[in-house]
Amino acid sequence: MKKTTIADVARYANVSNSTVSQYLNKRYEYMSTETRKKIEEAVEALQYRPNLMARSLKQKSTFTIGIIVANIIHDFSTKIINALEAEFDKKGFHMIVCNSADNPKKEREHVETLLEKQVDGLIVFPTGENQNLYIRLNQQKMPIVFIDRFIEDVAIPAVLLDNFSAMDMAVEQFQKQPLAIVTTSLALPITPRVERLEGFRQALRKRDLPIDERYIKNGDPSEIEEIFNELFALEQPPRGIIAANDRIAQELMVYIKKHNLHVPDDLQVIAVDDVPYAKFITPSITTLQQPILPMAQKSAALLLAKIKKEQLPHEPQLYRFTPILMERDSTI
Template identity: 50%
Template structure:
């Protein structure tokens, strides 16, 4: 079968090729409704499929960006992906999503694959261990934005939460409720992943601000599979905590599972607050207090920073853009 071209569409609709091109690129400023309807009818009648490869060669852009998330299981990650896709769809771009599973080698392969596919830029939730790869992208002036995590010495534009403030909001809430024995649990900090480290720092600073002693036995880090063991250790202490700050949504799920399995009522046995909103928080029994990130706003900022680099062909802003969290007070803490 003959390949249908823009020329065929233009001839069928009795308009110029440039008018069809403007229609395909959604530039309707000086186009009448009648002309749009004629072109749309021609496209459907001829079953025209735009040639994205030819468009890419002509405009020197694939109109595609990559998103490499560290762990797609995090609610925040999926919220950001959705909002990034919405943003770039509005700009006429497609996105390719890759999940690194917090594995540096997997992240490296995905970044190299995306660059081989000639995407126009990448938003990365960095694992932190591919420094030479990040540095190469910077030397190449390849458009890149970090999300959620940062490596400050690289000077790559970054969008992330004010993690110190997030942990502080939770500690303040516990103390206002009269609770003083407060524990924090986060996933592994072996690679010094910035949100996890910063949330522990914020927890310590908040306790200090209230004149309370930091107890090392109340600070726990573990992989998700080991969190139940960590909780057993905490509740076996001579003075077990009366509150648990779950430093991300994966930890929160494990805490709630453990307490349910051991018939521990919340907040009587221990109050619970999680950083990151989860879909079930409002209807869990009791409803869970969470610290919420403005994921959609952060995603649009990351998208705009990346698009600026793509369009202006420069490194863009080098600074870290921090967003304030909000406490959603419910009954668990």
């Protein structure tokens, strides 16, 4: 069967080849709604499929973005992937999503695989352990944007939550003392984990509250129950806990139910990341929501500007976004 061409579509729609080409590349600025409809109908009627290989060779682009997430099971990861896909789709780009599981070796392997596939750019949740790799790629002008995290001394722009503001906002909500914070393991220098713990200390210091490291905990998911046991075995158990990410929040909800703790009477709770169940369980959980859409829009805009070799304005390398407080029953 003869393959349908742009010329076939143009004849069917009674427009020029260049007009069809503009339509396929989503350049609609000077195209009437009627013309777009005619071309759309022609594409459908003739079952035209663009030759992506030819397009890539002609424009020296694969129109593909590589995304390396740290852990795809996190609520934030799935939401930001969805938002990024919508942003890149507007510009005719597709995505390949890889999951590093916070493993530096897997992260490096994913980077190498994506480069072999000749992606046009990378968005990465870095583990922090592949500094030399990113320095080399940055020197080679590979378009890269970090999200959720950054790496010290690597001049790659990063889009992330203002973790210090988040912790200040969280501590302000509690009416009971002492306060505790729990995050996942610090075996790797993961930016939000490190910054949220330090932000918690700063927020206590700002309010002249004591900083007791016994209430500042981190560990692997398998260790979290034991961490809560240690906290509630203290002479003064915490009256408020910040779950520094959605994994910790899940473990905390299980612990609260298992030990018949009453929220907020026995324990006030705030979780970072507005997981769907937070507003449905009883009592509902106060959360700090990451502004997903603005963060995705900024990440996509930065990467596309790098791909197009546009001169970026002289702005900070770190783009921090203020969290949104979703106040619910767990802190009242």
